[in-house]
Amino acid sequence: MTIKEQEKAIVEEFSIFDDWMDKYAYLIELGKELPVIDEKYKTNQYLITGCQSRVWLFAELDNEGKVVFTADSDAVITKGIVSLLVKVLSVHTPKEILDADLEFLDQIGLKEHLSPTRANGLVSMIKQMQFYARAFQLKSNVKKIKRDE
Amino acid sequence: MLLDIEQIRKDFPILKQTVNGKPLVYLDNAATTQKPVQVINRMVAYYENENSNVHRGVHQMSQLATDAYESARKYIANYIHASDPKEVIFTRGATESINLIANIFETFVNEGDEIVITSMEHHSNLVPWQQLCVRTGAGLIVIPVNEEGELDTDQFKNALNEKTRLVALAHISNVLGTINPVKEITQLAHEMDVPVLIDGAQAIAHIPVDVSDIDCEFYTFSGHKAYAPMGIGVLYGKTEWLDKLPPYQFGGEMIESVHFDATTFNELPYKFEAGTPNVEGALGLEAAIRYIDKHGIENIRKYEDELLAFATSQLNLIEDLQIIGTAAQKTAVISFIVDGVHAYDIGTLLDKMGIAIRTGNHCAQPLVESFGLTGTIRMSLAMYNTKKEIELFMEALIKVLSMLR
Structure with a gap:
């Protein structure tokens, strides 16, 4: 599934709920599906700052050059939000991740979490995921240049 | 009821x-309170009928604005039992009031001196002192709270010594709700000739504040936590202390006369009110305190x-x-x-x-x-x-x- 397709699927899933409580209950459920970060990476180095709750995020490249994210949070709603992002962005190439506009967050009614006054750090999470993608992209470019030489 | x-x-x-x-x-009233129509209307009335720059013009509007601003000061001074209206300095809020003192207090603080605070302080009554210590080489002494969230006055007794330059503490904790025995602590500090600053941000809307009774040298609060607008607050200081402290910002009303080689500064309270003040804020604050006082x-x-x-x-x-x-x-x-x-x-x-x-x-x-x-x-x-x-x-x-x- 492409990022766009995954986003669309999530928007459809969320459209079933018209009550905010059901929506959040679902978000909490989603948190349980999050590919959990290896305990050894649950350190300050992998902690995303700017969150009222703690969020750890780790990324690595798989054999096909796709970024695989794992994460965790001590707050269940935050965990649900990270889970959504991981669901959409994980196992995609750095370029795909950097090109994603993540409009679905708006469409499922989580836009309020994008405001800088919200302390859950959704913005920081996205930035950190893009940061990883950019770093991997840079690394592979360097490799390419070396090969061309 | x-x-x-x-x-x-x-x-x-x-x-x-x-x-x-x-x-x-x-x-979420400890963050900010809402405002009654009495406060909102007072500010609207100011802009509809009285707006002008204060202390400047000879014209009638300026006179009206000045009278209103100064009578707000007088009313607030009276409410907190200051001995003179000039002991009430209008600031942007408690944070600015504390920063003002912490900045100019440098005059009285040397390397090896000590500033005493408590572990229950809001960052606004902690970081300014910590940074003063960083600038001067003084030590920051932190009095801990017990499990209930109370201070032990004996700990103050032990902490106070001839190196102590100031005690700064909250009247009421914004996290725990604890009302501190500020009068007793002030007395202990005075036994060592140490001045006391009290952060009253959480107190002013909730309990009586009587600076004469507490006898503290400085008392600070924000208007917006007491039904008044944001961007206005008070620094109360004893005349004796405000007189001996240097000015902290320069320009506007705080000037007496300026020459290219020297400037003389205005007297209290203007010495600490550089620039055009927040007049509508001061009037809003007066209206808010009147509202509190009306209900008791x-x-x-x-x-x-x-x-x-x-x-x-x-x-x-x-x-x-x-x-x-x-x-x-x-x-x-x-x-x-x-x-x-x-x-x-x-x-x-x-x-x-x-x-x-x-x-x-x-x-x-x-x-x-x-x-x-x-x-x-x-x-x-x-x-x-x-x-x-x-x-x-x-x-x-x-x-x-x-x-x-």
Whole structure:
């Protein structure tokens, strides 16, 4: 599934709920599906700052050059939000991740979490995921240049 | 009941708002209070009838504005029992008041000296002193709180010595609600000839404030936590101290005469009010204090204490809920945690139910950490809150916990 397709699927899933409580209950459920970060990476180095709750995020490249994210949070709603992002962005190439506009967050009614006054750090999470993608992209470019030489 | 809560609620237009389709239950008053029409109208009236720059013009409008501004100062001075209106300096708020003193206090602080604060201070009454210590090489001495969230005056006795230059502490903790024995602590400091600054940000709307009785050298508060607008606050200082401290910002009203080689400064209170002041804010603050006084601070305190007791008893019924801050002398603030549930999750879901509370470290990170926590949920009360609102809050909390546990 492409990022766009995954986003669309999530928007459809969320459209079933018209009550905010059901929506959040679902978000909490989603948190349980999050590919959990290896305990050894649950350190300050992998902690995303700017969150009222703690969020750890780790990324690595798989054999096909796709970024695989794992994460965790001590707050269940935050965990649900990270889970959504991981669901959409994980196992995609750095370029795909950097090109994603993540409009679905708006469409499922989580836009309020994008405001800088919200302390859950959704913005920081996205930035950190893009940061990883950019770093991997840079690394592979360097490799390419070396090969061309 | 001593307060007509129904009428009071009508005075606050914002309380009619709904959030997510639910009536607003505003329990974040320690962050900022709402404003009554009396305050809003006063500010509108100023711009409609009196606006002009103060202390400058010979024209009638300037005279009107100046009279209004100075009578606000006089009223506030009188309310807090300052011995002279010139001891009331208008600032942007408690944070600016404290920074003002911490900046110019450098004159009196040398390497090896000590500043005494407590572990329950808001960052605004901690970082300015910490940075003063960094600049001067002085030591920051922190008096801890006990498990109940109270200070031990004996600890002050032990901490005070001939190196101490100042004691700075909160009148009321914004996290724990503890009312500190500021008069007693001031007395202890005075025995060592040490001046005292009290951060009254959480006190002014909730308990009587009498600076003459406390006898502190400095007292600070913000208007916006006491039904007044944002961007206005007070620094009270004893004349003797304000006179011997140097000015802190330059220009405007604080000038007496300027020559290219030298400037002489205006007298109190203008010496510390550089630039055009926040006149409408000062008038709004006067209106707010008048509003408090009209209802009687003792009545407000009694009513808020009843709400606090009710909320405390209700919260104590919830399993695995722990109230942080159980001081015998306490007011208007309840912080709590629920085992195994993150404060942020609770706050987010309560918001969805129209309930405004605050979660996190409440700008008092070292204090929250000293309790071994990363954050609490804080409910904070004002005179317009009701028992019914606390019931709504409890219903919502129980529902939220059932979702999260």
